[in-house]
Every structure is written in structure tokens, then in C-alpha cells.
Amino acid sequence: MTPTSVSDASDMLRAVGLSVTAQRLAVYRAVVHLHHATADQICEQVRHEIGAVSRQAVYDALQTMRVHRIVRRFEPAGSSARYETRVDNHHHLICRQCGSMCDVDCAKGTAPCLHPVDDHGYFIDEAEVIYWGTCPDCTPN
Amino acid sequence: MTPTSVSDASDMLRAVGLSVTAQRLAVYRAVVHLHHATADQICEQVRHEIGAVSRQAVYDALQTMRVHRIVRRFEPAGSSARYETRVDNHHHLICRQCGSMCDVDCAKGTAPCLHPVDDHGYFIDEAEVIYWGTCPDCTPN
DNA sequence: TCAATATATTGACAGAGTCCAGATTAGTCG
């Protein structure tokens, strides 16, 4: 994997019209670096990188990037929110034992799997899928 | 829909080997009555019915019933946990505007849709699906 | 560089859920 340079991250921010601050750069890079990280983990990582940030700045940055679609958030049951930089339609695979997570491509290819058996008249714009199970490391024998 | 009598609920509890208490009865009936209710809503409903309960008793009862598979819990992003008495494999449809929720049968019929494009070696036991969209009442025109 | 605007910091606060220790109650056995 290509290491994310500062300029990659700032290009990303500029590309969507956001001003570039040290905090946002570090937050974006943390999200790239730590896959499926929680806000807390991102906070820690950012502090490693730039010394200090407020929790609020991290939440703000994540929220802003989310609105600009360069960061995505999901909330697995029993966990706090997770952030990722892969923003296309995809799903997640989570181990009930150790909590490890993998990305999975959308089950129906590029078209999102937006068609339930009965849509009850709803206009559906997203199908969020989480596959729960046991990862290879946690499977006995 | 058949109204849930006290004996329905106590039969349910006994059927899975749980002792029958006023609190559990009321909690179970509340979950039946209020579809997709939060713990807090259940608490209120139970208080209406039997006068008083501790929050803890409600959480304990829900947890116990969950373990015994007569109550199911799910946690839509941005909401606290929801409880329901329908325990077979099914999914949910949620309105982003008003938060209304519907049950949807499993997309693949009785067999759960347990097959992602790539399972990364995980043993999958559940596919949790939430369809996000706009309900008829919230759709303009 | 400077001003206007957007961000960041700080500290208080809220909601959901859990932990713990002691009191109470249900189910069981003699």
C-alpha cells in the first residue's frame, strides 16, 4: 500500500473545498492508517502525530469530512462508531469473538442491493449490511 | 392482532425456563406492544402497567430474554438499541426523516442471506441488513 | 499583511448503558 503523504491528505481536503488545518490532516491520515477506527483511536493517533488535539476537533473534522464524502462512518451493534476512507458501496464482516473487521464488496456488484422483498412504499437509498461471524483466527481447530 | 394476555407472556417465559416475575411479564408485554421500542420506552410502558420498575430490572429482563431468544435487539446507527419479539431472520427498513421502522422478510427467503462476495475465511452466522430511505409519509408530493 | 471567516479549544452537559452491594422475592424441598 502506498503510504499516505501529507500532500495526499491535503489534496483530498482541498479537492472537496475544505480548508487545510494540521488537525484535519492528521485526522484524515489517521482514518486512512487505522482501518475502521473509533473516534477515540483516531484521537490518540492524531496526538501521536501532532502532539495534541481536542476531542471536539476530531469529532468536528470527522463530521465535516463525512458531509464531504471523503470519510464514511458506520456503527456496528455493541461498538462505538467506526470511520473509514473507503466511501463506495460496500459492507462489513465482523468477528463476534475478537471484533476484527473486513470490508466486503457489495453482494450485488456495483448496483447496491437496494431491493427488499417488500419495500413498504419506502424510497430506499442505502442497504447497510453487516455480516456477523467468527474470523479464521478465532475459529477452533 | 391478538392482544397479548398475561398468560401468553408467562407461558413464553415458562417455555424457556425463566421464572415469572411481574417485571418480566410487563417487560415482555411492553416489547410485544410497542414495536421496535427503546429500553427507555419499555421502561415507561412497564411503569404504566405495574407502577414502578428500576431501569436495571428492565435491562436485566431484556438481556435475559435475549439470551433465551424470545426477544431480539438491534441497534440502528444514530439510535439507542431497539427490542422486538419477532426473532426469526428478518431485516429492517428505516426512514431517515421520521425514524419510522418496518420489518422486512429476509431477502433470500427462509435461508438467511449469509453469502458475501468474499467471506475472508470467516464463519458467518448472521447477516444484519438495514435498508435506509424515506417512508411514504415523508416523501414529498 | 490584514481583515473576514472558518476552525480549534475548553469545559460543561446529556443519553445510554453497566457495575455493585444490599434488600427482596420466587420456586423448591422437607
Next chain:
DNA sequence: CGACTAATCTGGACTCTGTCAATATATTGA
């Protein structure tokens, strides 16, 4: 029926995520 023992319930403190609001600071563009 009465007492025993395990299961439940109560109340209160506490943790963890996340948000709000006011003030201070940095970024951007002229």
C-alpha cells in the same frame, strides 16, 4: 405450610460516546 437458597430487584454511582456553547486561534484571499 415454613424455611431455605438462588434468582431478582433496587438505588445510586459511574463510564463511555458524543454534543453544545462560548471564547480563542488559525487559514484564506484580497
